[in-house]
Amino acid sequence: MKIFIKFDFTRICTKVIDEKLMELGIKYRMLNFGEIEFLEEVPADKLEAFDAILKEYGVEKIENQKVILVQKIKDTIIDMVLNANDNINVKSSVYLSEKLGHSYGYLSNVFSEVTYTSVENFIILQRIEHAKSLMINTDLSLTEIAYRLQYSSVAHLSTQFKNTTGITPTTFQRIITKRRELNTNKT
Amino acid sequence: MREDYTYVVLADDDEDDRLFFTEAFEELKMKTKVDIYKDGVDLMNALNQSDSVLPNILFLDLNMPMKSGLECLKEIKDNQRFKDIAIAIYSTSASEEDIEDTFVNGANIYIKKPNNFNNLKKILSDVVTMNWQYHTSGLNKDNFLLRL
Secondary structure: OOOOOOOOHHHHHHHHHHHHHHHHOOOEEEOOOOOEEEOOOOOHHHHHHHHHHHHHOOOOOOOOHHHHHHHHHHHHHHHHHHOHHHHOOOOHHHHHHHHHOOOHHHHHHHHHHHHOOOHHHHHHHHHHHHHHHHHHHOOOOHHHHHHHOOOOOHHHHHHHHHHHHOOOHHHHHHHHHHHHHHHHHHO | OOOOOEEEEEEOOOHHHHHHHHHHHHHOOOOEEEEEEOOHHHHHHHHHOOOOOOOOEEEEOOOOOOOOHHHHHHHHHOOHHHOOOEEEEEEOOOOHHHHHHHHHOOOOEEEEOOOOHHHHHHHHHHHHHHHHHHHHOOOOHHHOOEEO
């Protein structure tokens, strides 16, 4: 005996996802088909269980793992630069691979692939940006700033500043001061 | 989210410089869209259209007839609508006075026009990369000063 059936794919998929999410006790909302919004923070183990269950049905979560990892690397670096004092003498490569649980080689490859720049350059840029904001927003001297950001000397900071921005820290400060005066006079 | 390419505009009255500039971008492996204006008046007319698409980076030659790069820069900085445009001065001059003056007036980048094509490519690539960093990593654009 043969019978013929007709599938409604959307309905089948929706129903599977619906049931599985209910089983896991995850509150969610189905947006357009293929997009699900979780209504509350979902713990990582539940998310993994969800991924595993869906795989059986040939459903896979779409995400660009690399982009997510790059964001994590950036966040970790920014955190590291802002709290430089707490991480005395920790090499950034060691710090990153410990925090993120991947080898530094892997992290730096993914980073370069996605951002067109290297982890080292990104760290330098972040440190220089942090130095800039300290120069502008605090009364700290360049020596103190260099010390805070864990540069071995003011000369080291100045050189890296010049290499990154093309101008010296002193010129930078003068330009920003003049710019502020100009803008105050305008208003 | 913005589109994943960088929209670049150049205003320069020198035909050769305009040509080098577009060719350099064509050879770079970055996603960019480039528009060119031949002087400051044309540029400002285009920008001032209320429905104009604003560039991510605007390259301004300093010495242009009718309206100079510095005049364009001042007009742009006085208009809130243009506040997100990164301004790159693109000039044959490397006088410290020009450099500091344009930075003070709000330019983000100062480029001395290089005399060979490979240098130009390198510089433009650096500019786009740095600008991208400021965009995607939440850096303070007021502190964006770069001299190449």
